[in-house]
Amino acid sequence: MRGKFKALLFTVLFAVLFFTGCGKKVDGNYTAELDMTGMMGPTFESYGIKPEPLTLNFELSLSNGSYEAGFETGTNDKMKNWCVKYIKLAIESECNKHHYSTQDYAKHFGYKSIDEYIEAELSKVIGETDLEKKNEGTYLLVGSKLFFDNNANEFLDVENKKLIGTFNASKFGGNGSYSVVFEKVYD
Numbered sequence: 001m002r003g004k005f006k007a008l009l010f011t012v013l014f015a016v017l018f019f020t021g022c023g024k025k026v027d028g029n030y031t032a033e034l035d036m037t038g039m040m041g042p043t044f045e046s047y048g049i050k051p052e053p054l055t056l057n058f059e060l061s062l063s064n065g066s067y068e069a070g071f072e073t074g075t076n077d078k079m080k081n082w083c084v085k086y087i088k089l090a091i092e093s094e095c096n097k098h099h100y101s102t103q104d105y106a107k108h109f110g111y112k113s114i115d116e117y118i119e120a121e122l123s124k125v126i127g128e129t130d131l132e133k134k135n136e137g138t139y140l141l142v143g144s145k146l147f148f149d150n151n152a153n154e155f156l157d158v159e160n161k162k163l164i165g166t167f168n169a170s171k172f173g174g175n176g177s178y179s180v181v182f183e184k185v186y187d
Contacts, residue, residue, distance in 0.1 A: 026139075027064065028062060029060070029185040030059070030061075030062070030183060031057050031182065032058045032167070032181060032182040033057055034057075034058055034178055034180065035053055035055050036079075037052075037054045040054070040086075047093045049089050049093065052082075056071055056078065056131070060182055066137070066139070067139050068136050069134065069135050069136075070131075071131045071132050074132075075132050076130065080126070084118055084122065087121075088114060102114040105117070138150070141158070144158045145157060145158070146158055146163060161184050162183060164182075165179075165180060166180065167179075
């Protein structure tokens, strides 16, 4: 009888540890660096421009089954400034090939300056996209998998105080999916 009780106790203990993440603590703040250069870099390379990397920091906060996630403050400006810089270089490259000024280029499209043209055209493409928008929801740790919003397809693997998986940018106003490694931020 005592042996059966120990086996039952062991089974219950195993189930509790397995379904609560084997005792893992995931609450805390995490950050992941996403390299977005590949998304737009090839376009600029076709103009002979090798852009600097565009890396954006994505933040994830976990606390008692709830999460908040989004790009860090300043991301909208960082993305816009990067785009403006390389769009301007691409236009300058094209204008030089055809022997006309960027001023004439802008006037051709009804703008006073190349900067005004780029600003207007970029706002048409980006629109009101807010990369800094924070999303909130719930998470559940099952074994070594961290599931978000009761969705079996949205999860991260928990490995050595890192969260590893795929980041779906559409939820945050972007496009595509990216491999991601979240590192825990220690205060």
